[in-house]
Structure formats: structure tokens, C-alpha cells
Amino acid sequence: MKHTLSVTVENRPGVLTRVATLFRRRGYNIESLTVGATENPSISRMTIVVEGDDRIIEQVSKQLYKLVDVIKIVDMTEERFVERELVLIKVKADNNVRAEIVQIVDIFRARIVDIGRNTLIIEATGDSRKIDAIEDSLKPFGIIELVRTGKVAMVRGGRP
């Protein structure tokens, strides 16, 4: 099962390497990893999606805790949380299909951010399922290039 871990770390050079090295060395598979600043400039937040049963996830978080630069770990899978991902999709779009694509973009509340002679770049945000769905819907038109940010997430309500 996929788990989403929110990992608070020191904002220092090398921290990403420490986390990535740990996953590689222990043989855990990272589905996605995003890292960015938080409201506190000395702290960064990593959102790590990792596949594994409860025992593996327990090992992952215990091993992560042993890294001196890791401050806190929350397995959000156990919580109610909001997750978002952003995707940019460059899709083939000649005049015949352009209207149809625009319709799909509307349905997903996505946006067109670039128009080329025969291409469109579409930007969409949402949870991973929505991103999967928009990707599937655009596939028949011919996807030229696609980039996903990986997931960021936050626990709902008052708890940090």
C-alpha cells in the first residue's frame, strides 16, 4: 500500500542526499519525493510517497528518525489530509481536435498555459487520481511531453 509521509527536516545542504541515500541503501522504493521551504526558513518539508506494508513503513520512519537532520515524521495515510500535485502536459492539438481538448480542460478545471501551432500545454492541479484521469483523457490526442511535480500534502484541521 502507498503511504504519504510528511517529513520535516533541517534546511541544510546535503539533507536531501541523506534521505535519498537511506532509501537507496535500505532498498525502499520512493514513488515520489517533493521538497520545499516552509513558513520557517530553517526548516524544509519533504513529502515522500513510498510503497510498502506496515512493517516496511515502520522501518522507513524509524530509520528516518535516526537521521540527525530529520525533525519530525507524520504518516499522513493515517490522517485526513489534503494532497495536491501539479502537471504540465504538452499535447498534439490541430484545429480538428482543439475544441474537444478545451472541453476536457474545462471539465477538469485545468488551464491552457501555452498555445503552439499544433500543440497546447495544459496545466492542472489536483490529487493524484485527478491527475491520472486528465492524463488518461488526453492520451488519445497524443501526449508529446509530460511532467508531474510529485505530491505535496497537509493534514486537515488544527493539527500540524
Place this chain on the structure above:
Amino acid sequence: MKMRGAEILLDCLKKEGVDTIFGYPGGSVLPIYDALFNSDIRHILTRHEQGAAHAADAYARVTGKVGVCLATSGPGATNLVTGIANAYMDSVPMVCLTGQVSTALIGRDAFQEADITGITLPITKHNYMVESTEELAQVIKEAFYIARTNRPGPVVVDLPKDIMEKVIDYKPISDEINIRGYRVMRGFNSGQVLAAAELINKAQRPVIYAGGGVISSDASAELLQLAETRKIPVTTTLMGLGGFPSTHYLSLGMLGMHGTRYANYAIGESDVLIAVGVRFDDRVTGKIDTFAPHARIIHIDIDAAEIGKNVNVHVPIVGDVKEILLALNQKLQPQPEYGEWHQAIDRWKDEYPLRYGFSMEGRIMPQHIIEKIYELTGGEAIITTEVGQHQMWTAQFCKFKHPRTFVTSGGLGTMGFGFPAAIGAKIARPDSPVIDIAGDGSIQMNIQELGTAVQYKLPVIICILNNQFLGMVRQWQSLFYEGRYSYTDISHQPDFVKVAEAYGAIGIRVTEMKDVEPALKRALASTDCPVLIDFWVEREADVFPMVPPGGSLSNMLGGD
């Protein structure tokens, strides 16, 4: 006060109680060596940086303090790597100081530049590159704190040359430590201790499986009390030897691949297994699914990540072993006798004692030499080993009465560890006899440290059990590869006696049984000169009994 970075470094080391460092100079550490020139910190010059790392490692194991080694940038630092990995696997507290090129040159592939923080990432508890002279004192304080607290381990501190040269207005920092992501473990779950006590009080066939954690937590007395209160047999891992006296009637010796049959059989029959300061290593458990199949397992360890890593346990207790055993001992009811369980164990001990055969060609049996060493030192010497057959024979045939008297490379299995380790141990405990039990393969990996031992007049004793083979590998080739001795015959070797003498040490060759004891006595009498004894032993003696790799503990080869 105006001070140079290098002087601040030494001031910080002294505040951490450092009196000895093991090292090797070079370009990037010139400022540090300049400061050492008139410092009262003792610097031991080894002949290779790996020797410095192993010596510092042994110094830490023998004293319980943090060991310190120092090397220059680039190759100096990379030569420490094996020593760092060795300390990491055996949870030894060390601070490894490495020189680095000046900050302006970092990342430009400068002369003798290596990314040592990157290289040592997976083999250190933590590492630092110091970024300014101003933060140096804080980094050193944190490095020692992290190295010695919780589960100990090595910490690397990389020191760019310009940061060591820079003069700043230095104000010593406060003793307070606050690292957001690192908290020292205090206390434990007392409900779990109760649950453990209940299991132990009801157990019919309990066994204690004790490891290096007992020694690093200084919990031998508490372990002895636990064993004696409930009359529980104790088996230790290689790292745990000395944590429980092997002369005690409850001792089962070592368990695992080359453990005693009675220890392994006791594990197999036990109904409650009390695992203390251990990590269920594959050399201990054999086939994991058949390890202690009937037992409820209590696992006491300071590292939460060890719980459930290799086996599922029933009662985990995370915290300091000594504190937990103190609490646990108060909850135990004294056990009058275990009639049946002790009888079963006594039967195994009678039926399967450790034993060895004799040499067809009349050569000395290696095990005999180890028995003699124990006999002559009465368990009061510090024994170090290299890695291989001689190491396992030592674990089997030498007895250890006290913690911190057996220094061996357990986790990493580093050939070449024992001799520099003996030097570190002798520096730490000049009044104890220190004996490195070696193989003819391993000793050649760091034999240059004879120079160090002679220079500092260290009467360490090297006993080479010379079978002219890489014996352990040969044994596996004999058992599992149809006797195809591929590249394990090392009979092309130097005259070890002459090598010793060339360095200014005493060299003795022993080829006959009757000369074993006189040679050892002569070596033990040396007061200011290292002694190397080259024992010519039976070439194809094997280490038995043995659990074949991946096999179950109940299925041992040999020794029956």
C-alpha cells in the same frame, strides 16, 4: 581571546576529555599539526590512516570514551573509510577529523580533494563539514554528543584548511546542547518491563541472548543479576563476549554460526528468549524462520529501528539496557531451580563440548595456542583479533571474564583490524597485557603498524596462527566448493620473524607444541618492545561446529 581555528579545535577536544588522538599528517591538516606541536594532547603517529582509525576504535571500546582519529584530506580521509565503516557496524563512539581543501577550492577537484562527507554518509551516525571558524566549537560539541549518546557510532567532521587557519575572537560556548532532530533517549515503557517480567517469571526454558549493547551500556552487573536471580542460561554474540563471564556456570558461550551446540540447541528449545542489546544478525540467527521457534521474544535495545528489523518480537522495550535491566530485576521473583531445563543443557554440554582433533603431521593445533594464551593470562588480558578462523577459535576457546577485554571486528569483519586495535588498546590500558590473535593473511594487511608499536615502546603481542592459507575462505571452499582452493593458498609469505626484527621488534618462531608456552611466557615478559610470534599450525584445521550459511541453528556440522 584571539585564536586560530586549529587552536580552537584542540581547546574543544580537551573540553570533551580527549587526551589521545591517533593520526597521520598531510597538507590540509598542517595548521592542526602545528597547533598539536605544543599541545598536551598526545598524538600517536600510525603508519597508515586505517591504523589510526582502528586504534581509535579500540581505544574507545576499551575505555568507553570517544575515540579520536585525524587524517588529511583526499587519500588520508579515504584511508579512514574502512575504519569508520567498522566502527559504524559495531556501534563504537568515534570522532574522525578529516582535513579538507580550503573552502575556495572545494568542488574544483583540487589537489587531494575528496568529498568525504558524501563518501561517509551511509557509514556514519552523522557527519559535518565545518563552514566557518565561528561555528567550529558548536560542531565539535555536537559531534562528541552524537557519537557517545543513544546507540553510539562514528561522526566525521571535515575541516577545511582556511577555517583552521583563520583567527577569530573565540568565546567558549555553553555546555547546553539542543539539536532539534536528535534527542537522547531517557526512560522506557514500564508497562513493557512488567510484561517482560511476567513472561520471565513464568518461563520454563528461558535463555538470555546478550550482545554488544550490554557492554556499551556498562550493564554487565545488571545482566549477571538477571541471570542469577532466575538462574537463566546466557549466550552471547561475538560482540557480547565479556559482557557475561564465560567462566560462569550459567554461561553457554557464543551462539550462531560458530557458536556452541549447547547454546544453539538451547535457543531452539527455549520458551522465552530475552534478547539484550542485540540486532538478530544473520551470523547469529541462521535461517531466520527457524530461529527460536518456540520462544516468546523480549527485545531490549536503545535503537528503536532494531525492533522488528529482522524478527518479529513479542515484548519490545526501547531504552538504555542498563536502566531497563535495573527495573526488570526488581520485578523478578527468585527462581529456586529449573530442574529439567538445566539438566537438558547439562546433557548437551556433556555430549557436545567444544573440542578439536590432532594434527596428522604432528603440527600444533591452533586451538591449543588459544587455550594456552587463556591459561597464561587467566582472562585478565585484552585480546584483539583479526578476522577469520583464528577469530572464531578465539571466540570459542578463550574465556572472557570482564567487559571491554575482547576487541574484535564483528559486523564489518575487517581483516587487518586486530593489530592496530591492539596498539589502541595498549595506549588506553598500558598495564594490561594486550594480545592480537592473528592469521597470516590478516596480519599482512596492517603489518606496517609494527613501526608504531616499536616507536612508542608498546609491548603488544602478536600471535600469528600461521597456516599459510586464507583459512576461513579455504574452509568454505573445502565444505561448499568441492575443495577447489581458488587463490586461498598464501604460502608465498615473508619471514615474519625477520619482518619483526627489521622493525626493531622481537620475533619468535614456534613450530613445535613444547615451545608454545615458553614463547608466550617470553612475550608476556616484554616490557617495552612488541613481540611477534609466528606459530606454524596445522594447515587445514577447520572451525567447528558450524551452521552452514542459511541453515538452521539446530542443524550444525561437526563438533559432535
